[in-house]
Amino acid sequence: MGVLLQVNNLQTQFVTGDGVVKAVDGVTWHVSEGECLGIVGESGCGKSVSLLSVMRLIPMPPGQIAGGEIIFEGRNLLELHEDEMRRVRGKQMAMIFQDPMTSLNPVLTINRQISEALMLHMGMNSEQARKRAIELMKMVGIPSAEQRIDNYPHQFSGGMRQRVMIAMGLSCQPKLLIADEPTTALDVTIAAQIIELVKNLRKQFGMAIIWITHDLGIVAGLTDRMIVMYAGHLVETATTKDLYGRPSHPYTQGLLKSVPRLDEARKERLVPIDGLPPDLIALPPGCPFEPRCTFSKDICRHERPKLRTIGPDHQIACWVDVYVEQPRAEIGQPRAEIGQQEGVA
Amino acid sequence: MIGERKANTNDILVDVRHLKMHFPITSGIMIQRQIGAVKAVDDVSFFIRKGETLGLVGESGCGKTTVGRTMLQLYKATAGEVFFEGVDLCKTKGETLRAMRRRMQMIFQDPYASLNPRMTVGDIIGEPLIIHKLKRGREVTQRVAELLATVGLNPYFANRYPHEFSGGQRQRIGIARALAVEPAFIICDEPISALDVSIRAQVMNLLEELQGQYDLTYLFIAHDLSVVRHMSDRVAVMYVGKIMELATRKDLYEDPLHPYTQALLSAVSIPDPIVEAKRQRIILAGDVPSPVNPPSGCRFHTRCWKAIDICSQQEPEWRELKPDHWVSCHRA
Numbered sequence: 001m002g003v004l005l006q007v008n009n010l011q012t013q014f015v016t017g018d019g020v021v022k023a024v025d026g027v028t029w030h031v032s033e034g035e036c037l038g039i040v041g042e043s044g045c046g047k048s049v050s051l052l053s054v055m056r057l058i059p060m061p062p063g064q065i066a067g068g069e070i071i072f073e074g075r076n077l078l079e080l081h082e083d084e085m086r087r088v089r090g091k092q093m094a095m096i097f098q099d100p101m102t103s104l105n106p107v108l109t110i111n112r113q114i115s116e117a118l119m120l121h122m123g124m125n126s127e128q129a130r131k132r133a134i135e136l137m138k139m140v141g142i143p144s145a146e147q148r149i150d151n152y153p154h155q156f157s158g159g160m161r162q163r164v165m166i167a168m169g170l171s172c173q174p175k176l177l178i179a180d181e182p183t184t185a186l187d188v189t190i191a192a193q194i195i196e197l198v199k200n201l202r203k204q205f206g207m208a209i210i211w212i213t214h215d216l217g218i219v220a221g222l223t224d225r226m227i228v229m230y231a232g233h234l235v236e237t238a239t240t241k242d243l244y245g246r247p248s249h250p251y252t253q254g255l256l257k258s259v260p261r262l263d264e265a266r267k268e269r270l271v272p273i274d275g276l277p278p279d280l281i282a283l284p285p286g287c288p289f290e291p292r293c294t295f296s297k298d299i300c301r302h303e304r305p306k307l308r309t310i311g312p313d314h315q316i317a318c319w320v321d322v323y324v325e326q327p328r329a330e331i332g333q334p335r336a337e338i339g340q341q342e343g344v345a
Numbered sequence: 346m347i348g349e350r351k352a353n354t355n356d357i358l359v360d361v362r363h364l365k366m367h368f369p370i371t372s373g374i375m376i377q378r379q380i381g382a383v384k385a386v387d388d389v390s391f392f393i394r395k396g397e398t399l400g401l402v403g404e405s406g407c408g409k410t411t412v413g414r415t416m417l418q419l420y421k422a423t424a425g426e427v428f429f430e431g432v433d434l435c436k437t438k439g440e441t442l443r444a445m446r447r448r449m450q451m452i453f454q455d456p457y458a459s460l461n462p463r464m465t466v467g468d469i470i471g472e473p474l475i476i477h478k479l480k481r482g483r484e485v486t487q488r489v490a491e492l493l494a495t496v497g498l499n500p501y502f503a504n505r506y507p508h509e510f511s512g513g514q515r516q517r518i519g520i521a522r523a524l525a526v527e528p529a530f531i532i533c534d535e536p537i538s539a540l541d542v543s544i545r546a547q548v549m550n551l552l553e554e555l556q557g558q559y560d561l562t563y564l565f566i567a568h569d570l571s572v573v574r575h576m577s578d579r580v581a582v583m584y585v586g587k588i589m590e591l592a593t594r595k596d597l598y599e600d601p602l603h604p605y606t607q608a609l610l611s612a613v614s615i616p617d618p619i620v621e622a623k624r625q626r627i628i629l630a631g632d633v634p635s636p637v638n639p640p641s642g643c644r645f646h647t648r649c650w651k652a653i654d655i656c657s658q659q660e661p662e663w664r665e666l667k668p669d670h671w672v673s674c675h676r677a
Contacts (some may be wrong), residue, residue, distance in 0.1 A: 042541040042542055042543055043541055157632045159632060160632070187404035187405055187568070187633065188404060188568065188570070188609055188612045188613060189404065189608060189609065189612050189628075189629045189633075190404075190632070191612065192611075192612035192626060192628055192629075193628055193629070195614075196626065196628050214541070214542050215542075215614070216542075216616040217571075217613070217614035217615055217616045218614050220614060220615065220616050220617055220618045220620075220621045221614060221618060221621030221622065221624075240618045241618055241619070244616060244617050244618050244619075245618075245619070254543065255542060255543065256616060257546075258542065258543055258545065258546035259542065259545070259546070259571070259616065260549075260571045260572055260574065260575030261571055261615055261616065261617075262570060262571045262574060262598070262610070262613045262615055263615055263617075263620065264574075264575070269550065269553075270546035270549055270550055270575070271546065272543070272544075272545075272546035272547040272549075272550060273543040273546070273547075274547070276511050276513070276514075276544075277541070277543070292543075
């Protein structure tokens, strides 16, 4: 599999009255063709800003991409003219947003909104586009698509709106689909429907997917590889199996230990990450996670750790490898066999 | 019914019987006619024992928050009774109700909207003390400082305003305000949903510590089944205004009897790719029905894969299938 998207040393900043917010501060990562990459982190860690930078949807000003490269199929997207970028956006890469209500236009019918991209990028006329839009709506599981295509967004439920968003995203069969917390605003059972849908569509079309989330649970069964971000920095990247089985950055371990699991065997006390995420205007000179880290050493306060390889496809930005220093048996081990009693239906 | 069986037991703190909360839908400008009702809570019965945590889970719009608010008489219940320490709150008014309110408090979901931005933290936490005439003058300041220390904040913060704090810190302020009047019972309405992942554990641990320290009873309302499992002793599952299943934590999660509970549990993902690969999901078709016009018979029959004819015709009875394991389903 070739590399589809390569992000090199990306720096995205926002100029505010209080100073420059380094929302993304020198991150490097890639997605291969057909791969599903998960990006996790808390709000404000730069995960959405990274992907908005890739789509070149950062509002400028106050935003600016201060440095780095975004290579998509051999071209640096940052050097493209806005007209050329418009041909990439929607056609070769598409994005699904968290809140399907605010990202659909309330005064246009669903037909208009799905057809727009088809007419713009695929050169279809309105009749062809309508036909294709109905097909797409059926594909994402919207019942009675022929009638519902003339409805407005408010006539759809949250889950159905998200399906419309997915239909729009897939309309031009992009090579890369970026999903920015697409299930966060949805209920548990509806979120499960959407995840299942995306899994099936991926099998069908083989596009690469970047799934942004703060929920380590959702991406566990979905992704091939994962990136963990903290305060604008990439702190750990590994295959999904390694990230959960051998979490090596203190922040990744902290995240895994601080959420209760549905399959925890007994009532265990959660181990929270103390303190608060840092202010992105005035980051500490050393490791951004140092003030909250229980493994902190002298060097952590003075020098920012660079990404280093600790295993095949496994990199961390930390002076210690926490997994080696203090292996945690309970992480990555099923705490109880929950899968069995749920094998219903 | 649960309440009737256990009504005389001394260890029950809150006993809710056949509670209904219907919000009218009106039409017309000058003369308002009622044309329907949102049946947010439609005949719900349960009890909470002293010192335990009852978890209440369900999807958005199922009525779980309305149950909490109606229990505290923030809404006037359409029908039913809420016994708190043996007194029916629905029949209590005025000064008596105000005195009862001291014993039960609420922690809200949104720590940004539930603190008055024009009041200092000290005034926010001190206000209930003054309203209930518990402390005066310098005693208030002293008590506020104590409370701030209890929830893990610097007592010096009393002079600051809410906007100076992060979400997690604000939630601690909300908890301190609830604790101020030394309540016996606290309704926690999604207290961690608005917080960042790394902060949630801090607040959950704090709530657990306080429960042990002050012998508190919680009604813990949340939509996240893993969180409810972690916090609760017993769990109730709600769907479109009704409780579908209520059991001890162990029974509900290890041996769910209601198809809806089974589907909900299977929809929760576990942060472990190896476990995830082995699990089978029950994907429910369709959306949650509207509480204005709930389906006939069992409310879940439209999405249930086990539904048979009777399910759409007759409302299932609320029965105790196993000791302390209640379910409302024809097929369980």
